[in-house]
Amino acid sequence: MKFSSCFSSCFSHPSETTTTTDINKQEPQGENDENFTVFSYGELRLATRGFSASNKIGEGAFGCVYKGVLANGSIVAVKMLSVELESMRGEREFVSEISTLTNLKHENLVTLKGCCVDGTRRLLVYNYMENNSLAQILLGKQQNRIKLGWEARQAISLGVARGLAYLHEEVKPHIVHRDIKASNILLDQNLIPKVSDFGLSRILRNNVSHISTHVAGTLGYLAPEYALSGRLTRKTDVYSFGVLLLEIISGLAVVDFDLEHGEHYLVQKAWELYRANSILQLVDPIVGMNYPKEEAIRFIKVGLLCVQERARLRPEMSTALKMLTNDVDIEGVQISQPGLVADLMNIKLGQKTTSHSLYSKASNLESTPSTLSSCS
Structure with a gap:
């Protein structure tokens, strides 16, 4: 049929x-x-x-x-x-x-x-995807995890970037996924990544640059300007991809919590290490010491470029892909401070929000706990 x-x-x-x-x-x-x-x-x-x-x-x-x-x-x-x-x-x-x-x-x-x-x-x-999702093998229960080396992480990152570039620029009309996250990246028997779960996706018809919609997605991956206004663009996915890229390289959860320090944001940690010129500390220790340092630095920098606070400063997905493959040189490219959704209590997913206190720059985040909710 x-x-x-x-x-x-x-x-x-x-x-x-x-x-x-x-x-x-x-x-x-x-x-x-x-x-x-x-x-x-x-x-x-x-x-x-x-x-x-x-x-x-x-x-x-x-x-x-x-x-x-x-x-x-x-x-x-x-x-x-x-x-x-x-x-x-x-x-x-x-x-x-x-x-x-x-x-x-x-x-x-x-x-x-x-x-x-x-x-x-x-x-x-x-x-059927033999290796389930990236979330399972990267952050899931110990028995489900796979020790991913650098080459595997590189291939997964590039595969997701290619899939998104296809959606954003090759498909007509263009498509915004709206919920890029580790649990929506499936992996086949060869660890080839497959972007999945298009239930929240939106089509950009008639060459429009954005649409206004209810805020939906997953906290931690939400672009600040989208959470603030409901203005959905392809740069919304670019932000989520940037967070995902940092997650793949680090093996760390996007948002973590402990009693002593409260909430930890991966984007904030990456930014602080970048400012301290200690960016390689973000690389997952499981990778070991024998990995291409310059390439790792480039991948982390691309991740930070994708999560910049101002959407216009983020690269398009095809450009981000070329940056990852070193077809576009990022040496000397200025990376501005990322934006983060900080006041989580004011976000109600499924409704457009008009609050003007939803996001702050990464270095200004307080470490006090707040309630997390998500829509997958």
Whole structure:
């Protein structure tokens, strides 16, 4: 079954019963449809052994992900979305994911194999990623971690950058992901990164530079100007990528907390080390001593360039990629202070905010604890 049939059925109210029989009656179209399958709920239930807890491989705000084995033997990941009938939360993400991914083909983007629309049930089927997410292998439980050397971290960073550059500049109309973070970077058996979870993504139509939208994403990765105004641009993703890049190099959590010092921000730590001319202290000790120091310094500097407070000072993703590969020289490039979302209590994700005290420069952050919330 093909994408357009499934997609058109997704616009029905979730309280209405939509079956695969109804979908099959509709006329499919679209150049990429031959790779997209509409599955029955029964097929996916069987593949995941009844969506058993032992098959669960992930969980987020919009639903759970299960490992499944289809009748033909292929291994897949099945996301079962939680649909809220009143707010349509979950349904919107389902439609956004399908409408975005079925038209995108790139080595560093997750592959959507199909969907299931059955009554109020909304499921998405992806290629299975053997190494789960970057968050799992970098910051997860000890048994899930992989000791990543420099070459692996370099390849993952470049892969994510290529995927984002493709979304931002090669795809027409351009796409802003809006939730770049370690848990949304999946890794296949060869540790090739795949940008995933396009439920919050937005399309920049008619060559517009920005759109105004509700603030959504994950605290720690949120660009300050976006958290402040709801003004979404491609530079919003660039900021998130910068944070992610620093995370990959350091192996540190984006936001950490302890009783003695309160909250620690990775962006703040990187900036302080840069100012102290001790930037290599940020490199994860797991990497060891035998790594290219100049390249590590370049990667950290690019990360800091991407999280600069003023969005206009951040490079475009294609430029950031060229900086990482040393095709654009950054020697002598001035790096200004990063901005951080500091007053977390004033942010309510899902609503546009008008507070003017949301962000401060990294060196001015207080170390007092504040409440964290997130939307994944």
